[in-house]
Amino acid sequence: MPGIDESLLEAMRLPGARGASLVDWISGLALGAVGEAPGGDPEATAAETAELARHVAESGSLAVGGDGAVPEKEPPVEDLIVTTPDAYHLLRYVSTPFDSTVFLHLWLDRNDGNLALARIRLAELADRLVLG
Amino acid sequence: MTGVTTAWTAHETTSDALGALAREGATGALSGERGIVYLASGRVVHVESAFTPGLGALLTQSGALAPDGWWEAVDGGGTRHRVGDRLVDSGRLAAGALEVCHLGALFDAAYFVLARDSRAHRFRSGAVHWLGAVRSVPVDSVVRESRRRRDLLERIWPDPALDTVPLTRVPDADPADLPARRGRTLTQVDGVRTAADIAAALGCHTYHTLVELRRLAAAGLVTAAPPPPAPAPPGPGAPPVAWDDPDAALLRRLRDALEAL
Numbered sequence: 582m583p584g585i586d587e588s589l590l591e592a593m594r595l596p597g598a599r600g601a602s603l604v605d606w607i608s609g610l611a612l613g614a615v616g617e618a619p620g621g622d623p624e625a626t627a628a629e630t631a632e633l634a635r636h637v638a639e640s641g642s643l644a645v646g647g648d649g650a651v652p653e654k655e656p657p658v659e660d661l662i663v664t665t666p667d668a669y670h671l672l673r674y675v676s677t678p679f680d681s682t683v684f685l686h687l688w689l690d691r692n693d694g695n696l697a698l699a700r701i702r703l704a705e706l707a708d709r710l711v712l713g
Numbered sequence: 714m715t716g717v718t719t720a721w722t723a724h725e726t727t728s729d730a731l732g733a734l735a736r737e738g739a740t741g742a743l744s745g746e747r748g749i750v751y752l753a754s755g756r757v758v759h760v761e762s763a764f765t766p767g768l769g770a771l772l773t774q775s776g777a778l779a780p781d782g783w784w785e786a787v788d789g790g791g792t793r794h795r796v797g798d799r800l801v802d803s804g805r806l807a808a809g810a811l812e813v814c815h816l817g818a819l820f821d822a823a824y825f826v827l828a829r830d831s832r833a834h835r836f837r838s839g840a841v842h843w844l845g846a847v848r849s850v851p852v853d854s855v856v857r858e859s860r861r862r863r864d865l866l867e868r869i870w871p872d873p874a875l876d877t878v879p880l881t882r883v884p885d886a887d888p889a890d891l892p893a894r895r896g897r898t899l900t901q902v903d904g905v906r907t908a909a910d911i912a913a914a915l916g917c918h919t920y921h922t923l924v925e926l927r928r929l930a931a932a933g934l935v936t937a938a939p940p941p942p943a944p945a946p947p948g949p950g951a952p953p954v955a956w957d958d959p960d961a962a963l964l965r966r967l968r969d970a971l972e973a974l
Contacts, residue, residue, distance in 0.1 A: 582801065582807050582808040582809070583808065583809055584808045584809050584812050584848075585809055585812045585813065585816075585848070588809060603813075605817070607920075607921045607924050608820070608862060608865070608918075608920060608921065608924070609861070609865065610816075610820055610858060612812075612813060612816045612817075624857075624858075624861075628861070638892070639892035639894075639895075644892075657893070675813075677777075677810060677813060677814075678775065678776070678777035678810060679771050679772055679775035679777040679810070679814055679916075680771065680775050680915070680916055680917040680918075681813055681814070681817060682894075682921065683813060709807075709809070710807070710809035710810070710813070711807055711809055711810040711813065712807050712810070713804075713807030713808065713809070713810075
């Protein structure tokens with residue numbers, strides 16, 4: 582059964598992967614990080630991506646509303662994609678059996694990366710991380 | 714290593730004492746005013762605080778683990794310091810889930826032990842936590858993260874008193890207008906409970922509850938509760954005063970920990 586580091590290292594095996602981390606979107610804590618971080622500082626990257634993830638998760642327009650459509654423990658968003666001229670940032674919200682607010686962040690080179698494949702694999706990784 | 718570690722006593726704050734113990738590669742438990750930090754070979758392996766829910770509360774209150782399953786692991790692995798391994802080996806919890814929950818609880822408790830920079834009281838050299846090894850974190854990462862967390866709260870709403878006093882909500886505050894997590898927090902604010910009480914009731918991290926409460930305060934929905942009116946002095950023949958023991962939570966956790974030994 583994979584732990585945090587094994588899951589992040591597996592994400593790094595995706596073509597074009599430059600860095601991967603597991604981040605808490607309320608506190609901004611990086612629970613784990615492997616590879617490079619954009620800007621060179623994994624803690625600063627975690628705090629910034631956490632702000633984005635929190636805004637979207639709390640958004641009345643972008644997140645699933647509190648009308649009971651989604652159980653309490655399910656994240657209100659599945660993933661976020663940010664595209665820059667040379668990279669993709671893929672943020673995958675992790676659903677846990679206990680109260681938590683974490684997401685996987687994969688930094689992907691735009692030339693070598695395959696966004697569709699990365700989305701599928703990151704979703705699988707997120708499930709295996711917490712369900713075994 | 715027994716008897717070697719004395720340099721930590723020269724330091725004014727728990728953070729500095731931890732730094733000294735980390736440089737010595739110490740193993741043991743450092744007790745402060747608000748909790749206990751467990752070190753193994755100079756790295757932080759576990760932190761406990763009476764202000765934050767422990768791993769067992771987080772896992773059982775959410776339904777991730779049945780209470781029987783938790784206590785079976787504690788009974789079976791506690792004396793050998795292998796409770797975490799036992800949870801994973803028995804298939805009750807995925808390894809990643811244990812790590813996420815453990816790190817969350819570790820940094821949550823560390824915030825309360827370290828953020829106020831009080832002095833450490835005691836170091837028990839060689840002491841090992843019954844949970845056993847899950848993940849370890851460098852001392853300076855824990856200290857840096859606790860400071861960053863304090864600064865984040867200050868940026869949201871600079872009123873540290875809200876973290877410890879009973880809270881009340883303004884009369885027309887409606888949880889339905891808020892993001893789900895903030896709304897759930899608001900419904901627990903009743904004029905009596907503190908942030909730690911609310912976190913315990915919700916089975917979530919106390920720091921995360923502080924973030925929601927500061928945001929609620931910034932929105933003008935939550936304030937510190939007025940102090941309760943002073944009780945009239947009991948006259949002759951008055952019924953005995955019922956003590957509202959402020960350390961009940963701590964005593965309960967102490968009992969649980971002793972039972973787990």
